[in-house]
Amino acid sequence: MTIRFDNRVAIVTGAGGGLGRQYALDLAARGAKVVVNDLGGARDGSGGGSPAAQAVVDEILAAGGEAMANGASVTDADAIFAMVEEVKARWGRIDILINNAGILRDRTFSKMTLEDFKLVLDVHLMGSVNCTKAVWELMREQAYGRILMTTSSTGLYGNFGQANYGAAKLALVGLMKTLALEGAKYNVRVNTVAPLAATRMTEDLMPPELLAKMGPETVSPAAVYLVSEDAPTSVILNAGAGGFEAAHVTITKGIHVGADEMTPETVAARIAEIRDRTGEVVPDTGAGQGAMALGGQR
Incomplete structure (x- = not known):
């Protein structure tokens, strides 16, 4: 069965390039109306105002799809709530939210400033909270919603020099697990993807020969599935380079003593x-x- 999103409305954050752009293009190609949200900042979160979001919208429109651009920062709750109101006014509903926006400020913990630690949490964690809170009541009221968080191998397993990023990314798993429970009776399903992809976030972290096998198109199938009508809930999927795996937080049998x-x-x-x-x-x-x-x- 072909997965379609006809008459569905999707918001994708950080969609001006990389993974977010691929998600937006793929959702639009399958019938969704797409909000391409991107602040347009650098990888470390500085700057802004790039026309990247509009460029992706133009791609979607040229292919016959429907889309609109939005430049709100996910850290600005008021701007995100305003975006949601604008989308509701235009299209009447919001069915899908992909929390993809993120930044990196990599340093060892001993050299990392508290400002850099907090900013990464603000973008990844609180940015996802802001966007999710903005659509949550609407999705409950319409008895339909699909929300995708973005974790990473750093959050799940750790990576040297990324304490801030790892803390934020594992926090999103905890957020997903609870929201999946709270959203269940309203048909709001919440999942998480852990991408392994060649984007500007990873371009200098891996060798070129490996990056060549890890385009965003190798992750998007998992993300698109996890926001589809028949998606599960409370699932973590690792995806990239042709591989798809489920990650779990497990517990051993352990011991029980007096x-x-x-x-x-x-x-x-x-x-x-x-x-x-x-x-x-x-x-x-x-x-x-x-x-x-x-x-x-x-």
Whole structure:
């Protein structure tokens, strides 16, 4: 079955280039009306005012699609809420939000300023919060919504020199997990993609021969699926270079001991058993994990 987005309205942030541009083009090609949001700043978040968003809109229009440009910063909640009102006035609804906008300010933690740490969190985490909050009630009211967060291998597994980026990206997984639960009865599904892509964010982080295999078009299939009508919810998909994998936050069977054994020495003596991944599971919720611990159901 071909995935289509006819009569759907999508907002894609950071869509002036790279992954966001690809998402916007692919959604439009499958029938969606697309809001191309991009501040037009540099990779580190400085500057702005680039015509990049309008250029992508022009591509969509030339191909026979419908689109509009928006230059609001995702860190400016008032501007984002104004964008949403403008979209509602024009097209009457918003069905899809892809939180893609991001910046990098890479340094080791010892050399990183608190300003650089906070700015990366503001763009990735609070930017996604601002955009999601702006569409959340509308999606609940219309009993339909598909929201996509963007994490990364740094958030899931860590990378040297990216403490700020990793903190923001894993926070988005936690946000997604809770929103997926809260949105379920309203048919609002929330997922996360972890891209491995050649964009200006990664152009000097990987060798050219690897980047050549990692165009944004290798990630977009996962993103497009995760905002489709039949998408699951609370899923993390890694995507890039032809690979698609699901990432999970798992828990081992561990151990369950009595009061007389609840000591640091017990943990030290049995740490290998605690960390043994044989039979590990994925709890449905945080409360579910707590119930396992309280009940000793390992």
